[in-house]
Amino acid sequence: xxxxxxxxxxxxxxxxxxxxxxxxxxxxxxxxxxxxxxxxxxxxxxxxxxxxxxxxxxxxxxxxxxxxxxxxxxxxxxxxxxxxxxxxxxxxxxxxxxxxxxxxxxxxxxxxxxxxxxxxxxxxxxxxxxxxxxxxxxxxxxxxxxxxxxxxxxxxxxxxxxxxxxxxxxxxxxxxxxxxxxxxxxxxxxxxxxxxxxxxxxxxxxxxxxxxxxxxxxxxxxxxxxxxxxxxxxxxxxxxx
Numbered sequence: 424x425x426x427x428x429x430x431x432x433x434x435x436x437x438x439x440x441x442x443x444x445x446x447x448x449x450x451x452x453x454x455x456x457x458x459x460x461x462x463x464x465x466x467x468x469x470x471x472x473x474x475x476x477x478x479x480x481x482x483x484x485x486x487x488x489x490x491x492x493x494x495x496x497x498x499x500x501x502x503x504x505x506x507x508x509x510x511x512x513x514x515x516x517x518x519x520x521x522x523x524x525x526x527x528x529x530x531x532x533x534x535x536x537x538x539x540x541x542x543x544x545x546x547x548x549x550x551x552x553x554x555x556x557x558x559x560x561x562x563x564x565x566x567x568x569x570x571x572x573x574x575x576x577x578x579x580x581x582x583x584x585x586x587x588x589x590x591x592x593x594x595x596x597x598x599x600x601x602x603x604x605x606x607x608x609x610x611x612x613x614x615x616x617x618x619x620x621x622x623x624x625x626x627x628x629x630x631x632x633x634x635x636x637x638x639x640x641x642x643x644x645x646x647x648x649x650x651x652x653x654x655x656x657x658x659x660x661x662x663x664x
Contacts, residue, residue, distance in 0.1 A: 441467040461499045491516040501611040502581040561588045574605040581613035604631040612638035617647045624650025
């Protein structure tokens with residue numbers, strides 16, 4: 424067992440603080456309170472990933488936690504469907520973080536179960552990606568008072584096939600012109616999709632209306648509201664112009 428004061432202090436915090444937080448999050452996750460469970464899990468996982476990245480000999484724990492955190496974000500955004508199987512896999516991965524920490528602490532080099540979990544996560548993520556490669560339902564485009572209104576028809580916008588029509592529609596107008604995304608029919612809008620739209624915010628004046636709570640949470644959580652203005656509906660947007 425390591426006698427490094429930094430390592431011992433870290434494990435003390437793991438046992439006293441992070442582990443109880445994770446158990447609380449997993450209980451909510453497995454009790455069908457997905458959003459709240461993921462929100463609670465995100466904080467300790469992010470901390471564990473960061474701290475172990477600077478601890479000699481624990482870099483593998485940081486790498487593994489990063490993979491689990493990435494899978495958690497995909498489930499949260501809807502990029503990976505929250506099926507019972509995927510939620511169980513997520514729970515298994517989160518639990519294994521603590522197993523990996525103990526293995527590295529004790530010098531255990533067995534990585535078999537760890538690699539199995541990462542392989543299952545890769546398979547689950549790849550399956551969702553393959554299903555989303557086809558083009559989505561597309562968009563409807565109209566103009567009102569000099570504003571290009573893009574109504575998104577896909578209920579879930581996460582993969583390139585879903586948001587590519589939005590980008591194409593924006594690129595078809597003159598730089599600097601205002602764009603209003605109407606997301607009335609959209610339930611979830613992934614961080615990758617928001618990032619693609621936000622990247623065009625320096626060239627076009629982009630706003631969004633009728634944004635669902637989940638899509639809004641993703642937008643604000645990732646800081647994309649710095650380049651995309653939010654309005655409750657179309658009329659509020661046009662009244663403000």
